Amino acid sequence: MSSQFPNIFSFQTLKHRRIATLKTPSSHINCLAVHANLLYASSANEISVYSLSDHSFVDSFNHDPTTGFVKSIAFNQTKIFTAHQDGKIRIWKIDTLYKNHQHISTLPTVKDKFLNFMLPKNYVNVRRHKKKLWIQHWDTVSGLMVNDAKGLMYSVSWDKSFKIWNVKNQRCLESVKAHEDAVNTLAVSGNGTVYTGSGDGLIRIWEMAERRHNLVGTLDKHKSTVNALALNDEGSVLFSGGSDGRILVWEKRDDENEVGYVESLWDHKGAILCLINVGEWFVSGSSDRTVRVWQRGGKEGGGFHCSIVLEGHEKPVKSLVAVETRVLEGVFSICSGSLDGEIRVWEISICSNFKIPMNSIKLA
Numbered sequence: 001m002s003s004q005f006p007n008i009f010s011f012q013t014l015k016h017r018r019i020a021t022l023k024t025p026s027s028h029i030n031c032l033a034v035h036a037n038l039l040y041a042s043s044a045n046e047i048s049v050y051s052l053s054d055h056s057f058v059d060s061f062n063h064d065p066t067t068g069f070v071k072s073i074a075f076n077q078t079k080i081f082t083a084h085q086d087g088k089i090r091i092w093k094i095d096t097l098y099k100n101h102q103h104i105s106t107l108p109t110v111k112d113k114f115l116n117f118m119l120p121k122n123y124v125n126v127r128r129h130k131k132k133l134w135i136q137h138w139d140t141v142s143g144l145m146v147n148d149a150k151g152l153m154y155s156v157s158w159d160k161s162f163k164i165w166n167v168k169n170q171r172c173l174e175s176v177k178a179h180e181d182a183v184n185t186l187a188v189s190g191n192g193t194v195y196t197g198s199g200d201g202l203i204r205i206w207e208m209a210e211r212r213h214n215l216v217g218t219l220d221k222h223k224s225t226v227n228a229l230a231l232n233d234e235g236s237v238l239f240s241g242g243s244d245g246r247i248l249v250w251e252k253r254d255d256e257n258e259v260g261y262v263e264s265l266w267d268h269k270g271a272i273l274c275l276i277n278v279g280e281w282f283v284s285g286s287s288d289r290t291v292r293v294w295q296r297g298g299k300e301g302g303g304f305h306c307s308i309v310l311e312g313h314e315k316p317v318k319s320l321v322a323v324e325t326r327v328l329e330g331v332f333s334i335c336s337g338s339l340d341g342e343i344r345v346w347e348i349s350i351c352s353n354f355k356i357p358m359n360s361i362k363l364a
Helices: 110-116
Strands: 008-023 029-035 038-043 046-051 057-061 070-076 079-084 089-095 100-107 123-127 130-133 141-147 152-157 161-166 172-177 183-188 194-198 203-209 212-219 226-231 237-242 247-252 259-265 272-278 281-286 291-296 304-310 317-326 331-338 342-357
Touching: 008 304, 029 070, 029 317, 029 331, 029 342, 038 070, 046 070, 057 100, 079 100, 079 141, 152 183, 161 183, 172 212, 194 226, 212 259, 237 272, 237 281, 259 304, 272 331, 281 317, 281 331, 304 342
Parallel strands: 070 141, 141 183, 183 226, 226 272, 272 317
Antiparallel strands: 008 342, 029 038, 038 046, 046 057, 070 079, 079 089, 089 100, 123 130, 141 152, 152 161, 161 172, 183 194, 194 203, 203 212, 226 237, 237 247, 247 259, 272 281, 281 291, 291 304, 317 331, 331 342
16 A cells, blocks of 8 residues: 555544534535635525634625525635535635625536537437536536646536536536436545545546546445545545445555555444545544544554544534644644534644554454
């Protein structure tokens, strides 16, 4: 594997405290996101904005209930991209002075649709006797991710596809039929490798070749719907969460561009709904109403173990976001959003760090 498991057990004792609790207008938080010291929380169709400095309310936008639930939020400079249940991606401009948000466009744009609507080859069958332009999602857009370095945005949908967009001119560049069931989640590495997770239980790996994304691998150890994916900072370790309550850990091999299975983590008692990576840790949220913080080391083989369980939500934890990472100082903060309508802000700090040689530990 790309990072060898150590010959020692490494223990980092962590402590945590809840530093704030925020309440959204609706009792259904779909996703959380952070940009420019602001926390964005989608609750049904509405997006609420809070200051991370004092946790005060700043703004709310997208008050149109016909757009459906907001499923994902991504950023590029002063623009916000929001994914909606009605199959559209909306673009908003942030007024940095007044901290308000104005709708400026919807993807696909009117111009993009006009350039494509004349030719029959630009239409695809979506249902019996129904066609759509290939640049359109025809079902819920479930996830968004922006690669600033490449100037691209990736969207996944319950229509079983993912699409790639040019952030600057807002045109759809490519559409890929990715799965045989709804695509629920995606992760994109720094070099542009795309991972998609689906209701068909598969994780698929896509890489660009000759200006198109090609399937280069399929991971099939999940026996249930894949709900969440996250990559470590180097893009070498993939975490995936399923409806069966398992988190699977995958790692790229040294000698070839292949992703291999490492281990399964079973500590949650319900479906895994969200995953994020924070430095050398990763964090999971579940329908069992808990948040767990995981780190490598501390068990035989050097695999991951749960260091902290954060409790208090009354309903499933639907979204997580890192809001402050002072890892070198031994402190990081995360927000958890739940179907109970609450956002909890947690501070996690390292109390101690010590190591024990594995050969000194006797197993029963």
